[in-house]
Amino acid sequence: MTIGAAGCAKSDRGGDDGGKAGGGTFIFAAAGDPKNFDPIFNDDGESFRPIRQMYDTLITHKPGTADLTGGLAESWSNDPTGKIWTFKLRQGVKFHDGTALDATAVCANFDRWYNMKGEAAQSQMIYYTDVFGGFAGSPDAVYDNCKAQDASTAVVAMKKYKGAFPGAFALTAFSIASPAAMKQYGSDTVTQSGDSFSYSAFANEHPTGTGAFTFGGWNKATGEITLNKNPDYWGDKAKVDKMIIKIIKDENTRKQELRAGTVQAIDFPAPADRKALASEGYKVLERPAFNILYLGINQKNNPKLKDLRVRQAIAYALNRAQLVQTKGPGGSAVADEFLPNTVLGYAPDVQKYEYNVDKAKQLLADAGATGLTLNFYYPTEVSRPYMPNPQEIFTVLANDLQAVGIKVNGVPRPWNGGFKDDVQQFGKQDLHILGWTGDYNDPGNFVGTFFGRGKIEFGDQAMTEMFTAIGKADATVDQAAKKAAFEQVNRDLASKWLPAVPIWHAPPALVTTKNVEGLVPSPLTAEEFNTVSLTK
Amino acid sequence: MVRVVSRRLIQLFVTLIALMTLVFFWLRSLPGGPVDALLGERATPQTRELLTRALGYDQPIWVQYGRFLKNVVTGDFGNSIRTGEPVTDVISRSFPATIELAVAAIIIAVGLGIPLGYLAARYRGRLLDNATIIVTLIGISIPIFFLGYLLKDWLTQGIHFFPPSGRISTGMDNTDVTGFFVLDGLLTREFDASADALWHLVLPAVTLATIPLAIIVRITRASVLDVLDEDYIRTADAKGLRNATIRKRHVLRNALLPVVTTIGLQTGALLAGAVLTEKVYNWGGLGTLITDSISGGRDYPVLQALILLAAVVFIVVNLLVDLSYAIIDPRVRVQ
Amino acid sequence: MSGAGGITTLADHKRRRIDELTARTSEGGGVSLIRDAGRRLLRNPTAIVGAAIILLFLIIAIFAPLVAPHDPVQRFPELTRDLTVDSVPGASAGHPLGSDPLGRDFASRMIYGARQTLFVGVLATLIGLLFGVLLGAIAGAAGGWVDVLIMRVTDVMLALPSLLLAITLVALARESTQWTVIIAVAVVNVPIFARLLRGSMLAQRESDHVLAARALGVRRRDIVLRHMLPNSLTAVIVQATLTFAVAILDAAALSFLGLGDPDINRAEWGLMLGVDGVRYLEVRPELAYFPALAIILVALGFTLLGESMREALDPKNRR
Secondary structure, three states, X not given: OHHHHHHHHHHOOOOOOOOOOOOOEEEEEEOOOOOOOOHHHOOXXXXXXXXXXXXXXXXXXXXXXXXXXXXXXXXEEEOOOOOEEEEXXXXXXXXXXXXXXXXXXXXXXHHHXXXXXXHHHHHOOHHHHHHHOOOOOOOOOOEEEEEEEEOOEEEEEEOOOOOOOOHHHHOHHHOEOOHHHHHHOOOOOOEEEOOEEEOOHHHHOOOOOOOOEEEEEEEOOOOEEEEEEOOOOOOOOOOOOEEEEEEOOOHHHHHHHHHHOOOOEEEOOOHHHHHHHHHOOOEEEEOOOOEEEEEEEOOOOOHHHHOHHHHHHHHHHOXXXXXXXXXXXXXXXEOOOOOOOOOOOOOOOOOOOOOOHHHHXXXXXXXXXXXXXXXXXXXXXXXXOOEOOHHHHHHHHHHHHHHOOOEEEEEEXXXXXXXXXXXXXXXXXXXXXXXXXXXXXXXXXXXXXXXXXXXXXXXXXXXHHHHHHHHHHHHOOOHHHHHHHHHHHHHHHHHHHOOEEEEEEOOOEEEEOOOEEOOOOOOOOOOOOOOOEEOO | OHHHHHHHXXXXXXXXXXXXXXXXXXXXXXXXXXXXXXXXOOOOHHHHHHHHHHOOOOOOHHHHHHHHHHHHHOOOOOEOOOOOOEHHXXXXXXXXXXXXXXXXXXXXXXXXXXXXXXXXXXXXOOHHHHHHHHHHHHHHHOOHHHHHHHHHHHHHHHOOOOOOOOOOOOOOOOOOOOOOHXXXXXXXXXXXXXXXXXXXXXXXXXXXXXXXXXXXXXHHHHHHHHHHHOHHHHHHHHHOOOHHHHHHHHHHHHHHHHHHHHHHHHHHHHHHHHHHHHHHHOOOOHHHHHHHHHHOOOOHHHHHHHHHHHHHHHHHHHHHHHHHHHHHOOOOOOO | OOXXXXXXXXXXXXHHHHHHHHHHHHOOOOHHHHHHHHHHHHHOHHHHHHHHHHHHHHXXXXXXXXXXXXXXXXXXXHHOOOOOOXXXXXXXXXXXXXXXXXXXXXXXXXXXXHHHHHHHHHHHHHHHHHHHHHHHHHHHHHOHHHHHHHHHHHHHHHHOOHHHHHHHHHHHOOOOOHHHHHHHHHHOOHHHHHHHHHHHHHHHHOOHHHHHHHHOOOOHHHHHHHHHHHHXXXXXXXXXXXXXXXXXXXXXXXXXXXXXXXXXXXXXXXXHHHHHHHHOOOOOOHHHHHHHHHHHHHHHHHHHHHHHHHHHHOHHHOX
């Protein structure tokens, strides 16, 4: 025991003013490795967590919500065409390398993304391709140019209107980095080697933003990312001196470390542990649900699935209320639409499919689809915030389907070893489970992503009516009209089109020890840790 | 000796190239693969296409193979798909962690196993012997990941006696010299770091040692019994040599030969056990690397290199075993 | 290739151990040895205990539908109450061990587990045995370059630790099903059986009765099938008994690593322990303890029987 005590004494070495109010080291146990710290080359939550602490975006979210508020830009506006965006920048903001954040620096970032050279680099800019359509020279490119009107006014011009803005400006991938540091550390060099890529010194050792924390180091042998307090931060300065993100992949081990007092907060506790931890006095922080799990229906392989009645039968057959109650993480709710109710365009009055075995059987009989056999693909070797345990979810759903006489042929595929390929590339399935966590508050980010165009996942059918309706709604500039248009889309999705069955919204959680104050869970899993303090 | 060794090495080289070729073509035929692994839910068809081209998957398979072979021969195994680092970096970082764990486990297994086996043989048929037999039988029948979880549950949760996971306390800020944390602490005179690392090592090492320990006890017991039965021991006994002398001079030395073989054999089992133990204790070694590169995203470059490494390790262990033979039994000579 | 000029390899050691077993069990020919061995086995309490465990296990497996109170895949939604109240309910009327996380009767799953575990263990052993015996017989009967080639392949396979080989195979598999696991665990055993059989056949090639048959002009195929193969099988059976224990342990380990049978409807002890068992260890330890205990017991049974058989067949122990 004395050895352990010696260890504790030493681990305080970094923050020696731990005894004072504030300060100290905050250790957060995360579930996975980040890739690198260059915002634009990332697309996953584990990379975005440290990035978000070190960088800022032009627009950001109010803590604990998906609502927009000023970030590096104090205010923003767009012209009536929706193509020209003007950002009024905050004054006196400095990057970690001491250079000033001004309009020129902001434009340098936009230009850097647009002019990125090399297929290797471009292929890793997932969010950019998605939001901005393409790169310099591409006919699909959305971005036109960025001008520094004066030191604190940046004007970004787009070639066309896109519903994703302004929400997309708040994406962590579009964080503003120091042009000087990027130049010094060759940020744009992405080299291919064998089956993968390696990134620049900027991305690995010298990430330089304006954030509340500066980069301290990434010890890969122990899986620790160290972030130090930025004493010159423009906003609320971090209350702790140091933050360590410790990577612990196993959910059980994360919980045990929390109990042993070696970490102060853990991400993604197992749904089954939440209650026990809460009763032991830990703080279980539920993030407002901003995701969706759905049962996808591929209409291509089995002609019977083209019949709306069959798809409705499937919806009636699923006892989603029970699934939520028995397998849903705390705070989860049955989903009737493909977007959470906090997002613009959520319609309160869509057709609901309450669990009804008889109706499901009746519909199947009407459609002449009794004795239907369906290939149900589900992923293994994965856990997603919207589906903590895919195998269990599959087992329950398959059970329900069998109860109405649908024969289910379950096909498990490893997440990275064929599931995504088979489902999204080759469309081998009849049914599958998949989901999505929203990036920003915009219906296009949910509904548009799934059903805005022909996708192999849903049979790549020419559902022209649906595509046009969503395309139109997405292109509407006026917010009230857009809201109405998307509400209608959601009504039709439920009653007319039903290309998939929404299952649930499952809020992921965080758990902290009693002495952690000020941690605000974010629906986008985009927590900012500068507000966190440790009490005695 | 030199001739034999060089012949061996050439043989080995050819086998390895053949193995890598097999692995290469097999991996290329699998569903999923690097493109899939590199892309998340958000990839559009454009990015997918871009990536396929960037990785050269649009080129003919023999062009890809040629490039792969050239890289392997020059010692370049590419970059890890998951982390983007050179594979050699990833492996050389994980390697010391596993060796540290395995060495600790061997020390426990040998340090406890040989005396226990010897005592069991000496008190054959008595309580100690029977108890040992039963415990070792359970030791080889228990799923060791379950044992690891039990130890962890008992000793790190209710009572916080040992740390639940990891190689060293978070935020220890130890200086990394060799990658062996216990050793590094001694080298840099950061003794607290050394002690901390050692403390983290206890549970994983005990878990990993279970099976080898059980086997070493059984083999030691059996071979001591064999030797005690041999004529020359009886002769020595008859000659009136003192018990202690007999034990030291004859019994143990002769009984140790099969034990050493067994220890060598157990290195393989240790590696397999490490995969399980490391997952239980979030130990960042080769075992974790293997599971991560399979389920965490089919990281084939890492997997390829690991397969190669496994082969090489075995050759080294073989040689060590043979050399130790020569030391214990002078009649055996490595030709 | 025996150690290329004196330098022995690990595979050599493994091989030597196998050859030793071969020598002990197949020399000295035939029936009298087996009869002797049987008699010794019946007098050995260890063997009796092992056999009793296996027998019990077999009976449960065969009569599972009669013994189990419920269908092992039937869900009782009323048992899985709101997760925020109680994630995994304990015992209740009609469900002596409570339910598993999906609301299935745990006692029934334990009972049916005997069947599934037996299925996995036996099949993995049998497939390994079949291909091993086939390869070994071909190598032993054909000799020459065929023999060399086959033995080279087995050498390579023996050089890898069994679980690692199984993990690699699962990772390299095209699909993940129950069969992937069974085959991965089986393949690991192929070289052991192959070597065993080949060694035994080589030993017999020069034995009196084979030489006699050859002199009488019996065809080569008949000599192999009628005379050599049956005699070699004793060693194979001993090895198979020992293999079974390793097979179910390996299957459990694969499940724990997330590489096992993906169908969680299947009631198999390794799967139950490796997936739900460790996940709910603190909330409901029974979910881990029962399957773990069952696995330990069965593995123990097969090890005890296997080792006593080996001992009994060892000519050294003949008195």
